[in-house]
Amino acid sequence: MSTNFPTRAADGLRNTQQRRNLAKATNTIRGKTAKVTAELPDWEALREAGKAIKREAHAKLDQYLLQLEEMVTKAGGHVHWAADAAEAREIIVRLTRQAGTDQVIKIKSMTTDEIELNPALEEAGIRPYETDLADMIVQMAKERPSHLLVPAIHKNRVEIRDLFRAEMGEHGTGLSDRPPDLTRAARAYLRQKFMETKVAISGANFAVAETGTVGVVESEGNGRMCLTLPQVLISIMGIEKVLPRFDDLSVFLQLLPRAATGERMNPYNSLWTGVHAGDGPCEFHLVLLDNGRSKILADEVARETLHCIRCSRCLNVCPVYERAGGHAYDSMYQGPIGAIVTPQLRGLEEAGSLPYASSLCGACHEVCPVKINIPQILVHLRGRVVREGHAGKGEALAMGVAARMFGNQGALDWSLWAGRLGQKLLMRDGTLPWLPPPLSGWTLSRDFPALPEQSFRDWWQKREDK
Amino acid sequence: MNGRDLILSRVRAAIAGSPPPVTPTPAINRVWEGDREAMVERFLDRLRDYNVGVTRTSGTVAPALAGILAGRGIDRLAVPTDLPAEWRPDGVALVPDDNLPHGALNAIPGALTGAALAIAETGSIVLDGGAAQGRRALTLLPDYHLCVVRAEQLVGLVPEAIAALVPNRPITFCSGPSATADIELDRVVGVHGPRRLDVLFVG
Amino acid sequence: MRVSLFITCINDSLFPDTGRAVVRVLERLGHQVEFPLAQTCCGQMHHNSGYHDDAVGLVRRFVDTFQDAEAIVIPSTSCTAMVRGQYPYLAQHVAKDEGLLRAVEAMAPRVFEFSEFLTQKLGLSDVGAYYPHRVTYHSSCNSLRSLNLGDGPLTLLRHVSGIDLVELPNNRECCGFGGTFAVKNAETSTAMLTDKMRHILSTGAEICTAGDNSCLMHIGGGLSRQRTGVRTVHLAQILASTAEEPWA
Numbered sequence: 001m002s003t004n005f006p007t008r009a010a011d012g013l014r015n016t017q018q019r020r021n022l023a024k025a026t027n028t029i030r031g032k033t034a035k036v037t038a039e040l041p042d043w044e045a046l047r048e049a050g051k052a053i054k055r056e057a058h059a060k061l062d063q064y065l066l067q068l069e070e071m072v073t074k075a076g077g078h079v080h081w082a083a084d085a086a087e088a089r090e091i092i093v094r095l096t097r098q099a100g101t102d103q104v105i106k107i108k109s110m111t112t113d114e115i116e117l118n119p120a121l122e123e124a125g126i127r128p129y130e131t132d133l134a135d136m137i138v139q140m141a142k143e144r145p146s147h148l149l150v151p152a153i154h155k156n157r158v159e160i161r162d163l164f165r166a167e168m169g170e171h172g173t174g175l176s177d178r179p180p181d182l183t184r185a186a187r188a189y190l191r192q193k194f195m196e197t198k199v200a201i202s203g204a205n206f207a208v209a210e211t212g213t214v215g216v217v218e219s220e221g222n223g224r225m226c227l228t229l230p231q232v233l234i235s236i237m238g239i240e241k242v243l244p245r246f247d248d249l250s251v252f253l254q255l256l257p258r259a260a261t262g263e264r265m266n267p268y269n270s271l272w273t274g275v276h277a278g279d280g281p282c283e284f285h286l287v288l289l290d291n292g293r294s295k296i297l298a299d300e301v302a303r304e305t306l307h308c309i310r311c312s313r314c315l316n317v318c319p320v321y322e323r324a325g326g327h328a329y330d331s332m333y334q335g336p337i338g339a340i341v342t343p344q345l346r347g348l349e350e351a352g353s354l355p356y357a358s359s360l361c362g363a364c365h366e367v368c369p370v371k372i373n374i375p376q377i378l379v380h381l382r383g384r385v386v387r388e389g390h391a392g393k394g395e396a397l398a399m400g401v402a403a404r405m406f407g408n409q410g411a412l413d414w415s416l417w418a419g420r421l422g423q424k425l426l427m428r429d430g431t432l433p434w435l436p437p438p439l440s441g442w443t444l445s446r447d448f449p450a451l452p453e454q455s456f457r458d459w460w461q462k463r464e465d466k
Numbered sequence: 467m468n469g470r471d472l473i474l475s476r477v478r479a480a481i482a483g484s485p486p487p488v489t490p491t492p493a494i495n496r497v498w499e500g501d502r503e504a505m506v507e508r509f510l511d512r513l514r515d516y517n518v519g520v521t522r523t524s525g526t527v528a529p530a531l532a533g534i535l536a537g538r539g540i541d542r543l544a545v546p547t548d549l550p551a552e553w554r555p556d557g558v559a560l561v562p563d564d565n566l567p568h569g570a571l572n573a574i575p576g577a578l579t580g581a582a583l584a585i586a587e588t589g590s591i592v593l594d595g596g597a598a599q600g601r602r603a604l605t606l607l608p609d610y611h612l613c614v615v616r617a618e619q620l621v622g623l624v625p626e627a628i629a630a631l632v633p634n635r636p637i638t639f640c641s642g643p644s645a646t647a648d649i650e651l652d653r654v655v656g657v658h659g660p661r662r663l664d665v666l667f668v669g
Numbered sequence: 670m671r672v673s674l675f676i677t678c679i680n681d682s683l684f685p686d687t688g689r690a691v692v693r694v695l696e697r698l699g700h701q702v703e704f705p706l707a708q709t710c711c712g713q714m715h716h717n718s719g720y721h722d723d724a725v726g727l728v729r730r731f732v733d734t735f736q737d738a739e740a741i742v743i744p745s746t747s748c749t750a751m752v753r754g755q756y757p758y759l760a761q762h763v764a765k766d767e768g769l770l771r772a773v774e775a776m777a778p779r780v781f782e783f784s785e786f787l788t789q790k791l792g793l794s795d796v797g798a799y800y801p802h803r804v805t806y807h808s809s810c811n812s813l814r815s816l817n818l819g820d821g822p823l824t825l826l827r828h829v830s831g832i833d834l835v836e837l838p839n840n841r842e843c844c845g846f847g848g849t850f851a852v853k854n855a856e857t858s859t860a861m862l863t864d865k866m867r868h869i870l871s872t873g874a875e876i877c878t879a880g881d882n883s884c885l886m887h888i889g890g891g892l893s894r895q896r897t898g899v900r901t902v903h904l905a906q907i908l909a910s911t912a913e914e915p916w917a
Contacts, residue, residue, distance in 0.1 A: 081472075179652040183656070225658055250496075386721070419682075441852040
């Protein structure tokens with residue numbers, strides 16, 4: 001049974017801890033990103049360049065994917081194509097089994113969340129260990145991420161300490177709630193896993209068609225561990241992440257860290273091309289995932305959605321996200337970008353309330369490093385919700401009535417006359433403190449102004465008559 | 467139809483009929499505008515901003531390295547097999563990483579390497595497995611990384627670095643020691659990668 | 670100049686004073702105002718709620734009514750943003766009508782938000798207003814991000830004599846109105862409104878003004894419900910007020 005955004009948001013609004021954390025966290029990131037984006041004199045040109053490169057990559061996506069496959073293969077890697085989540089899961093489980101292991105280490109990847117890889121691995125008897133600190137916290141707590149980049153943003157240090165004490169064996173014994181101590185415990189707990197595990201699974205921030213180079217951007221070094229130490233590396237990437245040329249990294253390695261965490265550069269970027277003799281895994285697999293992306297590409301207005309580089313800057317500036325929290329979006333993609341990605345991946349019937357989870361304030365579009373016009377796409381998707389018949393019947397009826405009312409002046413005058421008559425029953429001190437459904441949401445917290453006896457039009461006509 | 471053909475046919479159908487975009491590539495800044503010393507200053511400032519220990523020398527390398535290591539209390543280092551002879555500090559045991567097992571590498575307190583290049587604007591050192599750098603695990607498992615950057619290896623901006631790099635090498639950008647802000651957004655320096663990074667700038 | 674007023678449906682029915690104030694300001698400045706009677710609504714509510722076919726009907730009505738106008742002035746930031754920013758989308762992607770697209774694109778440069786008309790088209794900053802009240806200004810999202818009006822409205826307010834203008838903290842954040850968002854996501858909208866009201870009350874202002882009565886209906890509805898005693902007044906009404914003829 002799927003609930004809708006307003007219901008889930010109501011839970012978030014009542015979660016005092018989460019609201020405090022989110023307000024503090026998003027405020028901090030907003031300040032940092034604003035500072036480091038303002039200090040680059042060519043920041044606006046970089047945004048334009050990022051958008052232009054993504055457009056070009058997607059306009060010839062078939063060619064770039066084929067070129068990427070050729071170059072990765074030439075460099076000793078293997079390329080697999082997964083049309084949907086089930087195919088991707090099947091490929092990854094098969095490759096892991098072939099390596100003869102029953103555990104894998106994972107580096108933060110929204111794509112593996114999207115295809116629900118972990119349950120599939122567990123079902124196949126393979127234990128996945130998330131190694132990004134926040135992902136590990138979320139996995140240990142058996143919860144879902146609430147922020148693209150800071151998935152455990154909804155939890156505080158005491159909750160995390162209690163979790164580590166319960167789940168980390170000797171490394172959690174007597175642990176304090178200081179973030180440096182918690183971090184040190186995670187380091188000690190995972191170090192042995194990094195060194196003994198044969199297979200690692202990663203996402204990818206980009207892959208370069210021209211050279212076959214794949215890149216991962218990270219902070220903690222868990223990514224480097226996964227990408228370097230195991231014998232087998234399996235990376236899964238949405239097809240939209242391909243970049244035409246190696247030089248395009250000049251743009252994206254500047255846009256991503258500054259927009260994401262407000263750093264001039266994140267601590268580590270790893271770039272690899274196939275396999276490198278004597279350095280790192282001896283087997284590399286790249287899984288290219290469609291899973292609905294080609295469908296998004298087919299929509300001329302919404303295809304910009306695929307420009308997203310998962311920086312999460314739109315979450316951090318969104319007044320709705322800050323209050324409702326990430327879980328309200330019921331997806332690994334939250335905030336404004338989630339409100340356009342999820343309905344397109346899962347369908348409007350299931351996720352049709354998400355395009356309405358925005359006041360269309362435009363703060364997301366204003367800061368997006370690749371200038372995705374999220375408000376426009378939200379409105380576009382709302383049009384599809386209505387056209388495909390997923391809007392409420394009552395609402396559709398009311399909108400039809402309103403359209404007829406605005407369809408000619410006589411009807412509008414009549415409606416205003418009827419309204420003035422009707423409001424007499426509800427009016428108190430010149431305002432309407434209560435309205436019937438569907439307008440009761442308004443009067444939850446706001447009085448509604450009463451219709452004045454004379455409309456502007458009446459006044460104008462009387463004045464002209466004089 | 468297999469996954470590959472299915473995806474390609476869907477993609478082709480999706481983009482059919484859309485004219486190729488005619489967006490002129492906007493001009494981003496590609497080269498450092500300003501003098502060389504300002505570039506060096508920018509680099510060292512950025513490093514300090516990441517809590518990187520910064521030392522600059524115009525003299526011989528080995529004594530400067532010895533001084534840094536004495537300050538850190540480190541007397542044993544893993545090094546690439548091609549470490550330049552003039553980088554061998556006195557009083558420090560050097561263990562060449564001749565494909566050491568990961569466990570052995572993990573037990574050594576620090577690593578000493580060079581770099582492929584460095585970027586002033588972002589305070590990044592870039593490793594590519596080339597001369598005096600060794601494999602990626604060398605600068606990953608030990609808890610401390612000491613990196614020698616020569617003046618001529620420094621570029622100003624990210625695009626200059628991308629232009630200079632050879633794509634088919636294993637490339638790692640390091641900008642400060644590993645870090646996380648995952649717990650209440652408190653920044654903690656030192657997670658899985660080296661908890662300390664020192665840079666000796668020569669020039 | 671001959672100015673065609675598009676009053677907007679919400680001002681026409683609920684806030685006629687705003688329209689009267691616009692007429693007073695423009696006539697005081699020596700311009701001739703006309704009000705085409707065939708106008709109804711810009712279609713924003715339908716558009717933002719996803720009823721795009723209905724919205725297209727209202728686009729056509731707007732074009733028929735205003736296409737020969739010399740200048741179209743709209744005392745609403747969101748309706749101006751709708752006409753300038755969203756009509757091309759509806760013409761191109763919903764109506765798929767090249768002729769309509771050309772018509773809305775040709776009209777766009779003649780469409781002005783009220784304060785924009787004063788500051789950018791007429792180049793004014795002082796319109797001779799007098800308003801002896803403590804006022805704070807809420808920049809609507811459309812003013813900031815769709816129309817890029819910048820400091821224009823504030824410049825007009827700073828030149829009002831007698832006014833005690835106080836800056837609204839966190840001014841760039843949305844008030845939480847968002848059209849049907851205020852009803853569909855009433856609880857989130859209310860949470861945003863609560864913060865906005867807290868900032869307004871912190872200024873000690875008696876009046877909160879803006880260039881959009883839909884934001885003000887939402888903010889004012891909350892301030893009224895809380896019995897704060899703070900009122901909302903459209904920018905045009907402040908600019909219409911003079912020492913001789915004060916506006917309530």
